[in-house]
Amino acid sequence: MSEVLLEVQNLKTYFTITKGKVKAVDGVSFTLNKGESIGLVGESGCGKTTTALSVIRLLPKEGNVEGGKIIFEGNDITNLEEEKLSDFRWKEVSMIFQGAMNALNPVKRVCDQIAEPILLHEKISKTEAMKRVKELFELVELDTNLMYSYPHEFSGGMRQRAIIAMALACNPKLIIGDEPTTALDVMVQAQILDLINDLRKKLNMSMIMITHDLSIITETCDKVAIMYAGKIVELGETEEVVTNSLHPYTKMLISAFPNIYGERKMVDSIPGDPPDLYNPPEGCRFAQRCHMVNSKVCIPEESPPLIDYTGEGHFVACHLWRNSNV
Amino acid sequence: MCENTKNIIEINDLEVNFKIKQGFYEEYIKRDKKIVRAVDKVNLNIGKGEIVSLVGESGSGKTSTGRALLQLTPISSGNIVFDGEEIKLNDKEYMKNFRKRAQMIFQDPYQSLNPRFTVFDIVTEPLLFTNSKARIAEKEVLALKALEFAGLRPAAEYLYRYPHELSGGQRQRVSIATCFIMSPDFIIADEPVSMLDASVRADILKLFVSMKEQQGTSFLFITHDLALAWLISNRVAIMYLGKIMESGPADLIADGCLHPYSQALTSVLAMVGEKKKTKRIVLKDETPSPLKVPKGCRFHTRCPVSRPYCSEVEPEYREINPGHFIYCHYPQKII
Numbered sequence: 001m002s003e004v005l006l007e008v009q010n011l012k013t014y015f016t017i018t019k020g021k022v023k024a025v026d027g028v029s030f031t032l033n034k035g036e037s038i039g040l041v042g043e044s045g046c047g048k049t050t051t052a053l054s055v056i057r058l059l060p061k062e063g064n065v066e067g068g069k070i071i072f073e074g075n076d077i078t079n080l081e082e083e084k085l086s087d088f089r090w091k092e093v094s095m096i097f098q099g100a101m102n103a104l105n106p107v108k109r110v111c112d113q114i115a116e117p118i119l120l121h122e123k124i125s126k127t128e129a130m131k132r133v134k135e136l137f138e139l140v141e142l143d144t145n146l147m148y149s150y151p152h153e154f155s156g157g158m159r160q161r162a163i164i165a166m167a168l169a170c171n172p173k174l175i176i177g178d179e180p181t182t183a184l185d186v187m188v189q190a191q192i193l194d195l196i197n198d199l200r201k202k203l204n205m206s207m208i209m210i211t212h213d214l215s216i217i218t219e220t221c222d223k224v225a226i227m228y229a230g231k232i233v234e235l236g237e238t239e240e241v242v243t244n245s246l247h248p249y250t251k252m253l254i255s256a257f258p259n260i261y262g263e264r265k266m267v268d269s270i271p272g273d274p275p276d277l278y279n280p281p282e283g284c285r286f287a288q289r290c291h292m293v294n295s296k297v298c299i300p301e302e303s304p305p306l307i308d309y310t311g312e313g314h315f316v317a318c319h320l321w322r323n324s325n326v
Numbered sequence: 327m328c329e330n331t332k333n334i335i336e337i338n339d340l341e342v343n344f345k346i347k348q349g350f351y352e353e354y355i356k357r358d359k360k361i362v363r364a365v366d367k368v369n370l371n372i373g374k375g376e377i378v379s380l381v382g383e384s385g386s387g388k389t390s391t392g393r394a395l396l397q398l399t400p401i402s403s404g405n406i407v408f409d410g411e412e413i414k415l416n417d418k419e420y421m422k423n424f425r426k427r428a429q430m431i432f433q434d435p436y437q438s439l440n441p442r443f444t445v446f447d448i449v450t451e452p453l454l455f456t457n458s459k460a461r462i463a464e465k466e467v468l469a470l471k472a473l474e475f476a477g478l479r480p481a482a483e484y485l486y487r488y489p490h491e492l493s494g495g496q497r498q499r500v501s502i503a504t505c506f507i508m509s510p511d512f513i514i515a516d517e518p519v520s521m522l523d524a525s526v527r528a529d530i531l532k533l534f535v536s537m538k539e540q541q542g543t544s545f546l547f548i549t550h551d552l553a554l555a556w557l558i559s560n561r562v563a564i565m566y567l568g569k570i571m572e573s574g575p576a577d578l579i580a581d582g583c584l585h586p587y588s589q590a591l592t593s594v595l596a597m598v599g600e601k602k603k604t605k606r607i608v609l610k611d612e613t614p615s616p617l618k619v620p621k622g623c624r625f626h627t628r629c630p631v632s633r634p635y636c637s638e639v640e641p642e643y644r645e646i647n648p649g650h651f652i653y654c655h656y657p658q659k660i661i
């Protein structure tokens with residue numbers, strides 16, 4: 001049996017705004033084993049980043065975990081005290097933030113920026129920290145002669161490697177990548193994805209990969225969670241979810257991507273927009289855009305629970321599958 | 327539209343150079359002028375009613391090519407033939423008509439719309455130049471028609487909204503409506519869907535295809551996404567460091583590329599739910615700076631099959647099969 005690293009149970013993270021609450025994450029559950037990778041996929045605004053920020057406990061002040069639990073290596077960290085958090089963040093979990101490669105400090109040498117978390121969290125000297133930085137440079141395949149350079153001397157791909165090195169600085173068990181390759185060119189993206197895959201194997205690290213691009217997930221993740229409007233609508237082994245998808249949303253999302261090895265036919269869109277999470281609709285949140293909607297069931301009944309449809313870990317949250325199962 | 331010419335656009339040996347501003351010392355004492363050859367002897371035709379995609383990584387010169395076509399960036403050398411005649415930059419009447427017939431849709435739906443204008447103002451702005459005497463009611467009719475066409479329905483509901491009240495996909499539709507109101511013959515769409523979610527971009531792509539099919543509109547579709555280029559275009563051209571490496575029918579992308587660069591690009595494309603059939607060729611390092619274009623074939627420094635000759639002599643851009651052009655001394659299948 002593989003060992004569980006992270007368990008997210010019925011997580012509810014809301015943002016308080018003047019007129020009320022934005023239910024950005026509303027009942028999300030998944031588990032992640034040691035060494036395993038999971039992808040969080042979905043349209044803009046569905047709650048991917050908020051889920052990650054809840055796990056690493058870095059929500060902005062208007063954001064609060066209002067329900068559910070986050071369990072890391074058997075310990076409930078949902079209410080971990082502030083002083084323990086900073087170590088937790090670098091040594092247990094670290095995150096590559098959306099757009100981080102453009103957020104490096106322009107007036108600080110790259111090596112100093114990477115050494116910073118090391119000096120803060122490991123009791124070692126500056127010289128030892130620099131030795132670690134050098135190792136990290138080698139690990140992410142950056143020329144160690146460039147250690148003392150400033151970020152502007154780095155290309156986009158090199159900066160992303162530096163960000164990855166920083167995330168690895170304190171040997172975390174879990175790394176979260178929030179759209180880590182989105183702004184990069186195809187070839188650089190391929191290089192970075194290869195690097196991430198290699199590092200994960202080498203260091204036996206778990207990963208949460210956030211992206212809106214399903215094709216990236218196919219290449220990097222063991223499992224995938226398809227999110228829609230603050231909820232997971234389908235979850236399972238990547239291969240299984242992508243080839244035998246159950247939820248109408250997953251199917252529509254897949255058919256929005258062209259496949260150059262298949263027939264050349266126009267891709268489909270999903271009509272309409274995702275709901276406003278300040279005031280999400282009753283019933284299934286996807287019902288308004290679903291071509292398979294059954295208005296007698298999908299709208300009046302409660303939001304459908306995520307159930308293991310196959311009994312082998314392929315979960316789906318859809319009234320239609322629920323009813324055909326019973 | 328002139329009926330007896332086949333191509334809407336013919337690009338002949340187009341060059342676009344940018345001078346980089348430097349310090350006084352480099353500029354005047356060392357006389358070391360730095361020039362970026364953003365577009366370096368590019369040749370490409372776009373047939374009437376055809377969608378041609380220009381694909382390439384960031385900085386390869388796609389936007390510069392597009393802007394030069396519309397005379398929004400000065401051309402350093404070469405010429406552009408529009409519907410059978412060379413563009414007459416100094417002829418005011420000609421240019422007015424040209425600006426009407428050739429339009430550009432810009433990349434970023436979040437920046438390209440003026441936030442203080444309503445959708446109506448934005449969509450009818452081009453009419454100021456061409457039909458300045460149109461009355462409001464008349465303009466409204468045109469705007470509604472254009473918005474409706476661009477898929478914003480019911481159009482009346484969007485007419486007096488501001489950009490910040492629209493989603494990214496809706497903004498991009500406003501840009502398209504703005505372009506459509508002139509009924510152009512030729513549209514340059516610069517990364518029109520790259521900021522949009524996959525779930526909404528198909529509608530925009532379908533719109534282009536239907537403009538092509540119903541009005542015979544021609545397109546230069548600029549993108550970094552090879553799969554989208556394959557999907558919607560008749561022909562594709564792949565750029566690297568200011569030059570077209572390979573061009574030909576869109577189907578090349580699925581299986582027919584002969585340039586090592588194009589093959590590397592297609593080999594790393596991941597398809598949803600598709601197990602990789604071919605080997606991936608992940609090129610090492612990164613594209614050299616356009617200030618230091620390598621001698622000989624500009625791709626030789628990263629080419630997995632380069633030979634000594636490649637670093638010495640620059641290849642010609644030549645036709646190896648009818649309609650299939652290549653910039654490579656040794657075109658070959660490498661996968």
Ligand SMILES: Nc1ncnc2c1ncn2[C@@H]1O[C@H](COP(=O)(O)OP(=O)(O)OP(=O)(O)O)[C@@H](O)[C@H]1O
Pocket residue numbers: 015016017022024042043044045046047048049050051060062063098212277
């Ligand atoms: N600080 C905040 N205050 C109020 N609402 C917020 C805040 N941050 C995020 N939201 C809202 O929460 C929802 C989820 O946002 P989140 O950033 O998690 O989405 P995402 O899936 O990461 O999207 P993207 O792909 O665009 O990054 C959205 O509706 C967003 O508008």
Ligand SMILES: Nc1ncnc2c1ncn2[C@@H]1O[C@H](COP(=O)(O)OP(=O)(O)OP(=O)(O)O)[C@@H](O)[C@H]1O
Pocket residue numbers: 344345346362363364382383384385386387388389390391550616
């Ligand atoms: N106004 C300018 N002044 C100086 N250099 C420029 C200018 N515009 C573009 N360049 C340079 O010309 C080259 C080509 O740029 P261009 O914008 O055409 O690339 P692109 O293929 O459209 O890239 P992207 O995918 O990032 O939009 C780049 O090296 C760029 O830095």
Ligand SMILES: [Mg+2]
Pocket residue numbers: 048049050098178
């Ligand atoms: Mg996000």
Ligand SMILES: [Mg+2]
Pocket residue numbers: 388389390516
């Ligand atoms: Mg561009």
